[in-house]
Amino acid sequence: VEYTGVHAGAAYLDAATATPLHPVARDAMMAALAEGWADPDRLYGAARRAAQLRDAATAATAELLGVRPDELTFLSSGAAAVHAAVLGGLAGRRRAGNTLVHSAIEHSAVLHAAEPNESVSVGVDRLGRLDLDAWRTAVKRNGVALASLISASHEAGTLQPVTAAAEACAEAGVPLFVDAAQSIGHVPVPPGWSLLSGSAHKWGGPPGVGLLVVRKGVRWLAPYPSDDHHRPRPQGALDLPAVVAAAASLRAVMGEAAAEAARLSALVGKIRATVAATVPDVEVVGDPVDRLPHLVTFSCLYVDGEALLHGLDRQGFAVSSGSSCTASTLRPSHVLAAMGVLTHGNIRVSLHRGTTEQDVDRFLAVLPRVVAEIRAEAGM
Amino acid sequence: VTEILLDCRGQRCPLPIIALAKRLPTVPVGAVIRLLADDPAAAADVPAWCRMKAQEYLGEVAQGEFAVKRIS
Numbered sequence: 001v002e003y004t005g006v007h008a009g010a011a012y013l014d015a016a017t018a019t020p021l022h023p024v025a026r027d028a029m030m031a032a033l034a035e036g037w038a039d040p041d042r043l044y045g046a047a048r049r050a051a052q053l054r055d056a057a058t059a060a061t062a063e064l065l066g067v068r069p070d071e072l073t074f075l076s077s078g079a080a081a082v083h084a085a086v087l088g089g090l091a092g093r094r095r096a097g098n099t100l101v102h103s104a105i106e107h108s109a110v111l112h113a114a115e116p117n118e119s120v121s122v123g124v125d126r127l128g129r130l131d132l133d134a135w136r137t138a139v140k141r142n143g144v145a146l147a148s149l150i151s152a153s154h155e156a157g158t159l160q161p162v163t164a165a166a167e168a169c170a171e172a173g174v175p176l177f178v179d180a181a182q183s184i185g186h187v188p189v190p191p192g193w194s195l196l197s198g199s200a201h202k203w204g205g206p207p208g209v210g211l212l213v214v215r216k217g218v219r220w221l222a223p224y225p226s227d228d229h230h231r232p233r234p235q236g237a238l239d240l241p242a243v244v245a246a247a248a249s250l251r252a253v254m255g256e257a258a259a260e261a262a263r264l265s266a267l268v269g270k271i272r273a274t275v276a277a278t279v280p281d282v283e284v285v286g287d288p289v290d291r292l293p294h295l296v297t298f299s300c301l302y303v304d305g306e307a308l309l310h311g312l313d314r315q316g317f318a319v320s321s322g323s324s325c326t327a328s329t330l331r332p333s334h335v336l337a338a339m340g341v342l343t344h345g346n347i348r349v350s351l352h353r354g355t356t357e358q359d360v361d362r363f364l365a366v367l368p369r370v371v372a373e374i375r376a377e378a379g380m
Numbered sequence: 381v382t383e384i385l386l387d388c389r390g391q392r393c394p395l396p397i398i399a400l401a402k403r404l405p406t407v408p409v410g411a412v413i414r415l416l417a418d419d420p421a422a423a424a425d426v427p428a429w430c431r432m433k434a435q436e437y438l439g440e441v442a443q444g445e446f447a448v449k450r451i452s
Contacts (some may be wrong), residue, residue, distance in 0.1 A: 211428040283432060301432065302398050306426040324393055333391070342428040343421045344394040378398050 010316035015202075016182060016350035017320055018294050021249075022204035028248035029206060031230045031318035032241035039237065050240055055242075057247035064254055065184070065196070065213065073212045073232040074243045077180045078199025079109040081210035084232050085177045085195045085224030086113035088214075089146040093175065094221075097143030097346060103130050103160070104338035105153050107179055111334070118143070127287045136168040137371045151183040151190075154349060155335040156286035156323050157268075159187070159294040166192025175218050185253040186261060186293055194218040203253050204353070205246035208239050216328035227355045256353070264351045265293035267360045271349060272296055279371050285341045295350040297322070299336070300371050302380040303345030311370040312347075317363050322346045345371075382411035389444070393421035397429050402403065404450055412438065415446045421445060 004087065012020060034293045035313075038046035038052045053296035057067075062069040075081045090100060099118040102110055105128060122135045139147050146372035147169050152159045169176040183189050185203030188242060189196065195218060210233050214220045222229045247249035253260075272284050281301035302310065305323025312319055320326075322333030351361070386403055388396035389415040396417040403413060415426060430437035438447035 281432065283428070299428075301429065302394050302401065304394060324419070328393075330420070332424055337424040339425070340428065340431075342399065342432065343424045376396075380398060380401065 008105075009362070011353065011363060012317070012318045013349045013359070014320050015302055015319045015352035015355075018207060018347065019204045019352045020354055021206060021245075021345070022353070024252040025205050025245040025249035029241045029245035030080045032244035034261050036240035036244060040240065052236070054240055057244050061211065061247045061250055064250055066191075067196075067213050069217065070146065071202050071213050071215055072244070073214075073234070075210040075212055076198060076236075076237055076239070077208060077230065078202065078210040081197035081199070081212040082107065082109040082179055083113045084212050085179075085214075086110055086146065086148060088220045088232065089175060089177055089195055090117055090254050091223050092219030093145035094173075097145045099141065100146050100148060101135070101138045101141075101142045101144055101174070102148040103135075103150060105155070105335040106148055106150050107128075107154055107181070108334070110148050110150075110179060113277035114148075119252075120144075124158075124338050126340055128153045128158035128285065128335065129287065129290075130160050130165060132161055132164055132168070135165055140167050140170040144172065147174050149176060149178055151178050151180040152187070153286065153296075153335060154182045155333055156297050156339060157291040158287040159290050159292065162190040167191070169194075179345065182292060182295070185250060185257060187257075195220070198209075200242070200246035200249070200352070203250055204276045205249040206239075206242040209242050209246040209329050209344065211246075249285055253353075258312045260353055261293035262288065264355065267351055267355065267357060268293065268296045268349075271360060272298075275367065278364070278368045283342050285336070285339060292353075294352065295348065297336075297348045299323075299342035300345035300347070302378055303341065303371055303374050304378075305344055305346050306367070307374045307377075308345060308347060308370065311374060312363075312366070315366045316371065317366065320348045320350075322348065382408060384411060384413045386413055386415045388400075388415060388417045390417075390420075391417065391419065393419045393425055395419075396437070397424050397425050398408065400426070400429065400448065401433070407450055409450050409452065411450050412439070413448045413450070414446060415443060418444050 040051035062072045177195040178193040180189045180200040184198040196213040200339040201207040285296040305321040306325040324332040334342045425435045436449040
């Protein structure tokens with residue numbers, strides 16, 4: 001494919017932010033809108049139909065995740081699930097202490113929830129993988145109430161050593177929360193955790209649906225006003241049609257996950273190799289092998305991240321960036337900084353079931369010129 | 381040791397790194413550039429640039445002051 005400067009067709013390559021709605025989700029939502037509008041906790045026919053939908057969605061999702069239905073709660077977003085996991089997990093273990101041990105590369109929702117509490121951040125290596133020795137030491141400290149580890153970096157894609165981290169937590173008697181938003185629907189999440197969160201619009205479900213799993217025997221206490229202090233509940237009415245769509249799409253996505261992972265991983269491999277070969281002064285970050293199948297991040301020296309996003313947008317490509325100039329806080333990505341890799345000129349490309357090899361080829365054909373133009377403007 | 385001060389305060393990344401990259405070839409091997417930068421990305425990007433460009437990063441010697449030694 002030759003770069004012609006002509007808009008050859010748009011490609012959405014930011015699935016890690018929000019994945020386009022799976023067709024199964026769309027159909028399920030339309031059907032559930034007709035049946036699932038009533039409050040499922042009331043005692044009349046419409047409510048019972050809504051309750052059946054909720055219970056069926058819960059049972060189906062629990063089965064897909066390999067947990068019990070009464071361990072699973074749908075909440076209003078992935079961030080709400082993360083906040084409930086961190087704050088409720090800490091509250092439930094107040095007698096043990098108030099310290100949260102977390103990796104340095106957690107989602108900002110974890111870090112924000114941790115802010116009012118004592119916390120210990122455990123670093124990662126250059127590939128973005130947890131320092132297990134430091135983790136083992138950290139979770140053994142006195143006063144640790146909860147540990148939090150993202151299943152795979154949402155920015156670098158590197159899979160985290162969840163099994164070994166969970167073993168260290170079990171030895172120390174500390175529950176482990178795993179934020180699996182980027183893994184669910186793509187790759188299996190290793191066992192051993194006590195709390196788990198996910199987000200439907202990361203797998204092709206609708207936005208506004210998060211899920212929280214609290215395993216039996218794990219002490220959890222509602223961190224916000226609630227009828228039931230010992231079991232997570234959504235704050236206010238659940239968007240039941242969206243929950244039904246989330247469950248239906250998760251079943252569809254997991255059914256095709258192995259094949260899609262192989263297909264997308266090959267495309268990511270192609271992006272990693274081609275970007276490194278065709279863009280000078282670029283750093284492709286994250287583990288090249290032990291990674292999410294659908295996500296890749298790289299940083300281009302001397303390039304303004306915001307200008308790069310706009311340049312790619314003008315060519316029809318939607319991607320995201322961890323560079324400071326693109327963040328509302330004007331701070332660079334804490335994940336890239338923790339890895340010790342370049343933070344400016346950063347682009348995260350994340351693929352989905354609608355991504356074709358042609359999309360990737362067009363992106364790879366356009367990228368070197370867009371980068372070169374921005375560098376030329378800066379006199380580099 | 382030759383020391384050169386490069387004041388990039390008030391500049392947003394990647395401008396301090398571009399200034400560093402343009403200045404380094406003009407100083408003798410062994411010289412140290414002291415880069416003043418208050419953009420929060422500098423703390424990550426100065427050492428990353430040194431690693432990518434095989435120059436020696438001497439550290440953040442004072443708040444917002446990064447020392448880089450030309451070694452090649």
